[in-house]
Amino acid sequence: MRRENIMWRTKITEDEKEDVLKKTGGVCAHCGKPIFIGYEYSTDHFVPLSKGGVDRLINMIPLCKNCNKEKNNKIVNPDEYVHYLNEKDHNELRKYYNSYLHSFRYFSTSSFFAEDEFFVTIPIPIKGSVKKKIPERKVTVQRATYEDLSDLYDYYCEYLEKKNVLDSEESAAENLKLWFENGCIYFIKMNDSIKTMAVYMTGPASTKEGFLYDIRVLLFPKSNTYTSFQTTLEMISTLTEKLMRELGIHAIPISFGGVYNEPILGLIMNDIGLKPEFSENKKICWYKMIYKTDLSSNDLEEVNKVNEILGEVTENRIASLKGL
Numbered sequence: 239m240r241r242e243n244i245m246w247r248t249k250i251t252e253d254e255k256e257d258v259l260k261k262t263g264g265v266c267a268h269c270g271k272p273i274f275i276g277y278e279y280s281t282d283h284f285v286p287l288s289k290g291g292v293d294r295l296i297n298m299i300p301l302c303k304n305c306n307k308e309k310n311n312k313i314v315n316p317d318e319y320v321h322y323l324n325e326k327d328h329n330e331l332r333k334y335y336n337s338y339l340h341s342f343r344y345f346s347t348s349s350f351f352a353e354d355e356f357f358v359t360i361p362i363p364i365k366g367s368v369k370k371k372i373p374e375r376k377v378t379v380q381r382a383t384y385e386d387l388s389d390l391y392d393y394y395c396e397y398l399e400k401k402n403v404l405d406s407e408e409s410a411a412e413n414l415k416l417w418f419e420n421g422c423i424y425f426i427k428m429n430d431s432i433k434t435m436a437v438y439m440t441g442p443a444s445t446k447e448g449f450l451y452d453i454r455v456l457l458f459p460k461s462n463t464y465t466s467f468q469t470t471l472e473m474i475s476t477l478t479e480k481l482m483r484e485l486g487i488h489a490i491p492i493s494f495g496g497v498y499n500e501p502i503l504g505l506i507m508n509d510i511g512l513k514p515e516f517s518e519n520k521k522i523c524w525y526k527m528i529y530k531t532d533l534s535s536n537d538l539e540e541v542n543k544v545n546e547i548l549g550e551v552t553e554n555r556i557a558s559l560k561g562l
Contacts, residue, residue: 250281259300261327266302270322278302285338286311287384292419296334355380358472379473382423393432397458401497403521424473434459434470452491467502478529487543488532494525
């Protein structure tokens with residue numbers, strides 16, 4: 239299995255523990271109690287992994303076991319919580335924490351930008367059916383956690399292999415890590431098998447309507463069927479409409495992306511009048527549209543509001559990537 243070769247949550251080595259402990263000179267970053275590796279020491283992800291924190295040295299501090307237990311998975315301000323970090327590491331932690339607060343991951347885990355789990359209704363295809371009404375079923379859409387990444391990695395690699403666009407398993411792993419840390423990955427699993435996957439994040443838009451930023455969605459449905467793509471799009475539509483209701487906006491730019499040799503996506507987008515724009519490596523084609531829930535909305539007002547909201551998220555995401 240591929241998952242045996244990929245470590246999503248790396249086991250912290252003794253050398254790395256030493257590097258973390260050096261940040262405080264051998265004491266708990268919160269209470270100042272002397273700690274040693276093997277005695278009272280624990281490595282804490284300052285921004286919890288469960289809340290979208292990165293599994294990197296910049297996000298690790300040394301805590302005594304008692305403080306680590308009390309902090310648990312809370313998001314706390316480093317200036318209020320961390321009292322014994324050296325100045326350089328404290329400044330870096332503060333910088334990372336501030337970039338996290340304005341990131342898509344923070345919004346998606348703490349407020350309205352995304353759901354941990356929601357339902358969509360999808361049609362059930364029946365071969366040779368002459369019924370006028372196609373039966374439907376309700377399925378659960380889940381947002382990926384660290385525990386899901388191994389299964390999603392297997393699914394993603396198999397998908398790319400099937401489409402003949404897999405460069406390497408290492409690059410596939412890097413893509414998945416990048417998406418997970420800076421956006422949201424959603425999937426539908428039925429009978430213990432992943433049926434579709436989509437990546438949901440923000441990016442620069444530069445559309446002629448004046449939107450500078452958009453929602454960027456990559457679609458990876460398992461089967462090359464109209465129903466499979468419609469299910470994936472229904473998943474994204476449900477998520478986007480909730481986001482728009484919470485933000486109080488009626489129009490938002492979305493770029494749908496898929497591998498270049500995915501004919502069904504092209505057919506669906508062509509039906510609504512969208513033409514593809516290809517990525518630099520020609521392997522991904524994008525379809526840009528303005529998603530509206532109210533055709534009478536004031537476009538200029540919507541543009542300004544969306545640019546302000548998504549702009550801060552996107553720019554901080556890009557800045558945090560460069561900083562790491």
